[in-house]
Amino acid sequence: MLYHAFEMQKSWLAGASALATAGAQVMQHPANPLGYFGGSPMFASALEVFAHAAAPRGKPGFDLYETTVEGETVRVTEVVEARKPFGQLKHFKHKGTKDAPKLLIVAPMSGHYATLLRGTVERMLPGHDVWITDWRDARNAPLSAGKFDLDDYVDYLISWLEHIGPGAHMLAVCQPSVPSLAAAAVMAANKHKCRPKTLTMMGGPIDTRKAPTAVNEHAMTRPHAWFQENVIVTVPAWYPGAGRRVYPGFLQLAGFMSMNLGNHMMSHWEMFKHLVDGDGESADKTKEFYDEYRSVCDMTAEFYLQTVDVVFQRHLLPKGEMLHRGQLVDIGAIEDIAILAIEGERDDISGIGQTKAALTLAKALPAEKKKYLMAKAVGHYGIFNGRKWREEIAPVVEQWIRSNGG
Secondary structure (H helix, E strand, O other): OHHHHHHHHHHHHHHHHHHHHHHHHHHHOOOOHHHHOOOHHHHHHHHHHHHHHHOOOOOOOOOOOEEEEOOEEEEOEEEEEEEEOOEEEEEEEOHHHOOOOEEEEEOOOOOEOHHHHHHHHHHHHHHOEEEEEEEOOHHHOOHHHOOOOHHHHHHHHHHHHHHHOOOOEEEEEOOOHHHHHHHHHHHHHOOOOOOOOEEEEEOOOOOOOOOOOHHHHHHHOOOHHHHHHHOOEEOOOOOOOOOOEEEOHHHHHHHHHHHOHHHHHHHHHHHHHHHHOOOHHHHHHHHHHHHHHOOEOOEEHHHHHHHHHHHHHOOHHHHOOOEEOOEEOOHHHOOOOEEEEEEEOOOOOOOOOOOOHHHHHOOOOOHHHEEEEEEOOOOOHHHOOOHHHHHHHHHHHHHHHHOOOO
16 A cells, blocks of 8 residues: 555656646746746746656666766766676776776665766776676566575675676675675685675675664664564556565655755755756756655565664674575685775764774784775765765775775
8 A cells, every 4th residue: 555655646746746847937938928027936946846856756877978088088888788687787888998997886775776876987987897786676576586685685796796707896885785795705705716806895784783873773673573564565566576575765765865854955945046046057966966866766575674684683794693595604704805994974874883894804804905994074975976985085995996906
């Protein structure tokens, strides 16, 4: 019923958004005499803000068509290199990648599409051969595709590292820090030739017992059965994944937005003022962010519930008790995969110390192959997007890759 109610609301808002867009265009048309009255720009701007907030959203594109390599603008071609039922491996090819370090960016499976990392990809393109995990919206995966859980996630990463070949580097953004570290440990224990040379983890919940955030408290204060009974729904009949049990992306989005409701309301207020003042460029920046932020996808119920259990409730990885296909995930087996842990000082999703914990767990890794960066005055999303990512954080990642076989 929850999914059906959401779909009904989305359908109604889509119609209201279309009407509001049409109304704003009429009010702003030069031939409309009403548009020259004092309150008209304000009314048109209000309609435009509402239309944008209520508009339905699908999966965005990366839309990265060129980059600059050594002062030369080169064409970027986005290619799907490998497909699996619940995700695909995308490769951003350009002529400067021949001798560049191979970099696998692991996107979160946490309610948003991989395009949330567009800024991450764009910044790393000039100096790297960039690949990214592009996860599938679970509501579009038919039941015949089978299940997808945390074990499958680790398997996918290992398979894609094999596809890329030896000598790759891995950059995990937020949620996938746990399966990425697990994959690195499994590959290290098996002396896999395609294990990554470096693993950079940014804002990841390696050990959520350290500086617990509201997200962590939410998971810890409820029994596991509560999540199964209250946030898992069945995909409706009109989607390819009809009948699949999922954790819907719209619930994840609602949770994140409620954490910073004041900030989101202020952002829309600022967008309204920019539109009234005729500052379309500033308003467009806000629109671009929310177009991406509000584009959400579902996760399989088994992946979501296992993540809540293993990562946020029982903390099996930092305790040394996590299993992958019956094999103990031993972070101590990592001896030559250089680890860089990055945290944001103002991160309200992954608290300070949660990602850094990986450095302590990697007991066999020499000190020179461990590095920690605290990004000052940076929140969760600022770790991988925006000015501070481009100017302060990315250069540290690049240097780490270069100094460890890149």
